[in-house]
Amino acid sequence: MDPWRLNPAQPEPGTVLCWLDEIADPGAKGFDYRVGEAMFAGFVVRQGQRAIGYVDSCPHAGWPLSASPDRYLTREGDRIFCSGHGAQFAIDDGACLFGPCAGMALTPWLVEVDADGVVRTAG
Numbered sequence: 001m002d003p004w005r006l007n008p009a010q011p012e013p014g015t016v017l018c019w020l021d022e023i024a025d026p027g028a029k030g031f032d033y034r035v036g037e038a039m040f041a042g043f044v045v046r047q048g049q050r051a052i053g054y055v056d057s058c059p060h061a062g063w064p065l066s067a068s069p070d071r072y073l074t075r076e077g078d079r080i081f082c083s084g085h086g087a088q089f090a091i092d093d094g095a096c097l098f099g100p101c102a103g104m105a106l107t108p109w110l111v112e113v114d115a116d117g118v119v120r121t122a123g
């Protein structure tokens with residue numbers, strides 16, 4: 001398997017995800033992929049002109065973070081939030097800041113914003 005790939009359903013580098021402007025600022029957007037039995041879920045957080053991606057799996061119990069579409073941030077929009085048991089994570093590096101996941105972090109999903117404002121997966 002390619003070293004950048006977390007599982008067979010993970011989209012390859014360069015895959016177009018969306019326009020950056022399709023994501024609220026601050027806000028986030030989830031993406032799901034399926035290949036055969038394999039599934040990959042990730043989400044992208046927008047901060048101004050930056051996009052930061054993570055695998056949609058909480059390090060506490062492995063659950064998806066969002067209970068409703070694209071709701072990955074706290075009400076204030078300054079942290080990533082897991083609806084499972086209330087864990088909170090830093091947007092910049094995915095480190096757990098609060099909740100039952102001390103010392104753990106979200107798994108990065110590399111994404112980038114190109115000069116046209118398109119969010120793509122990166123390798």
Ligand code: FES
Nearest residue numbers: 058060082084085
């Ligand atoms: S599954 Fe995320 S805090 Fe428990």
